[in-house]
Amino acid sequence: MKPIKGYIFIDIDGTLVDKDLRLNSYDIESIHKALAHDYDVILASGRPTPFVRWMAHQIHESVSVCGFNGADIEGTLLGCIDDTVIKILSNLDLNMIFKNQSGYYSNRLTIPQAFNYDMIGNYPRQMHPLSDILKVLIWVDAKEYDTVKRMLDSIEDISITYYEPKGFELSAKGIDKGKAIIHYVQDNIPIYSIGNDTNDLPMFEVSDASYIVGNKLTGHRVESVSEAIIEILKGGNIE
Incomplete structure (x- = not known):
């Protein structure tokens, strides 16, 4: 080589x-x-x-x-989001998609088309909550952005990527x-x-x-x- x-x-x-x-x-x-x-x-x-x-x-x-x-x-795999964090997120009334290696789950019936993976065939949407979450995607209305940001910033043990004013991506801390x-x-x-x-x-x-x-x-x-x-x-x- x-x-x-x-x-x-x-x-x-x-x-x-x-x-x-x-x-x-x-x-x-x-x-x-x-x-x-x-x-x-x-x-x-x-x-x-x-x-x-x-x-x-x-x-x-x-x-x-x-x-x-x-x-x-x-x-x-360099890190999954802590289960305690996932429990906190699951209790929030936000538009979320939870993703692991095998598929994705949303707490909303309808999700933006950009977040759908039907085109690749081997990454299905699941009907039940997942374990070993690698990433959480949250999308918001622009007027809600600051409120949701403050809410997420109060949660420990996560890394947050900010996409103002559209939403957030959450990963395990340090990832x-x-x-x-x-x-x-x-x-x-x-x-x-x-x-x-x-x-x-x-x-x-x-x-x-x-x-x-x-x-x-x-x-x-x-x-x-x-x-x-x-x-x-x-x-x-x-x-």
């Missing part, structure tokens, strides 16, 4: 795909080129791992996966994409990350270079994943 020249962690929604989950052929080609030049490419998403793997298989069989905002990287990267990488090998939203900030913090797609965050902006990878490869003297 050849030595790895670098790790490239790529967010999915809003970074690699559009709202209709469409991949760009230029991005796919650039990922293939990075793999061919001995870079390890990892899709890192807040989405469930089965979805991330489904997306990775559309790109290349060698693409690795990190799901649930870093709670699962290449099949290694995020940055934690997953630290667990996964080898020392002294460059780390690059490409993302677009607040759940990517921990990923950026542990990277040697970060690239931002879109205008939600400040930093080194690029138009696409392919543009970022071109810069990364040029830094490695690969044209």
Whole structure:
């Protein structure tokens, strides 16, 4: 096995795909080129791992996966949300989706289409509450955001990603994409990350270079994943 020249962690929604989950052929080609030049490419998403793997298989069989905002990287679970926290959340009158490795459950009959995983076939919606929860998604009306934020901030032993004014993602305490990267990488090998939203900030913090797609965050902006990878490869003297 050849030595790895670098790790490239790529967010999915809003970074690699559009709202209709469409991949760009230029991005796919650039990922293939990075793999061919001995870079390890990892899709890192807040989405469930089965979805991330489904997306990775559309790109290349060698693409690795990190799901649930870093709670699962290449099949290694880094932390489930404490059962006590789940009990507290279950007693709140909020719009929630609870996710584990095998499926998802919602306390609401109807959920936004964006949170439905029928397209991948192996991540079903469950009719009963789940155990071993890796992530909880909460969506709110904008006028409720501040009230719900104060409520969630009072709960201990969780990590919260804030998507003002739409909602929140909850993970086990200390779990995020940055934690997953630290667990996964080898020392002294460059780390690059490409993302677009607040759940990517921990990923950026542990990277040697970060690239931002879109205008939600400040930093080194690029138009696409392919543009970022071109810069990364040029830094490695690969044209």
